[in-house]
Amino acid sequence: AQSVTQLDSHVSVSEGTPVLLRCNYSSSYSPSLFWYVQHPNKGLQLLLKYTSAATLVKGINGFEAEFKKSETSFHLTKPSAHMSDAAEYFCVVGLYKFYFGSGTKLNVKP
């Protein structure tokens, strides 16, 4: 069985400050983990994925995530938020089938 929990439904940051979106997962085997972003009225875009290689994964648009097996976490970070980062972010676990977290809405204030 697999599940993923996004700990914050909403996160608000100021432009230029760091972003942290938290995700914890559970899986009966070593899964692949992903972060997707969904902008309003647009499709899902893959930010990054972890597939048992390096624990620190770099993605697009300056995002990165660190896989911590001991904490069963896969938190998403970005050093400096941009206005264009405002969107819904989904943490996803799975290999063949994908299971989505509940989502975190990121708001970036000017």
Add this chain to the structure above:
Amino acid sequence: GAVVSQHPSWVICKSGTSVKIECRSLDFQATTMFWYRQFPKQSLMLMATSNEGSKATYEQGVEKDKFLINHASLTLSTLTVTSAHPEDSSFYICSARDGTSGADTQYFGPGTRLTVL
């Protein structure tokens, strides 16, 4: 890159009618396609897995007679919402996996917004 399209992008129908949504992989052959449902301001819920040439596998709680899935070719899967009711109004998203990428690679379509009056 791999592109997945959906048609229509939005549809409005009357209660009791059936609606068909198409999902196409445009530049690759999709051995497996997945259908998701997303309620407003909520996450995506996996509805079913569709393998070309075989019956779809539905997730627990999803009515297979309500949501008919056909994967007749390697580039097309269809979802038919039968006898639609207002509670079926939702955003339906498909994804496709090709046979050459890893098992964890899925390409998502842009989604179809269904409104049932």
